Amino acid sequence: MLATLGIRYLRLDQLSLAMALDRLRAAVRAAAGLFHDETVVAMKLPTLREVGTETKLLLIGIPVFIWTMVPIYHMFLFAISPKEDAFSASCGPASDTE
Numbered sequence: 374m375l376a377t378l379g380i381r382y383l384r385l386d387q388l389s390l391a392m393a394l395d396r397l398r399a400a401v402r403a404a405a406g407l408f409h410d411e412t413v414v415a416m417k418l419p420t421l422r423e424v425g426t427e428t429k430l431l432l433i434g435i436p437v438f439i440w441t442m443v444p445i446y447h448m449f450l451f452a453i454s455p456k457e458d459a460f461s462a463s464c465g466p467a468s469d470t471e
Contacts, residue, residue, distance in 0.1 A: 419427075451459055
């Protein structure tokens with residue numbers, strides 16, 4: 374772990390323990406929330422316009438998703454149904470009791 378923080382050779386005769394811990398703490402604090410070359414970006418609350426845009430996109434996207442999935446569902450049911458049922462002339466069950 375110390376090698377990943379840049380401290381490869383830690384010898385107590387060259388460095389006091391307090392200085393070593395200070396270097397270690399500084400290295401850990403610097404790398405705490407960052408991945409490699411990532412920079413810190415401040416978070417901000419979305420504006421009302423951004424929320425409205427996302428809402429409009431969802432209101433368009435959900436019906437398009439359903440419109441796409443319904444035919445796929447029917448193709449799947451057609452694929453797993455027996456051949457006789459798939460090519461029969463009736464659209465519903467043979468009698469009301471079934």
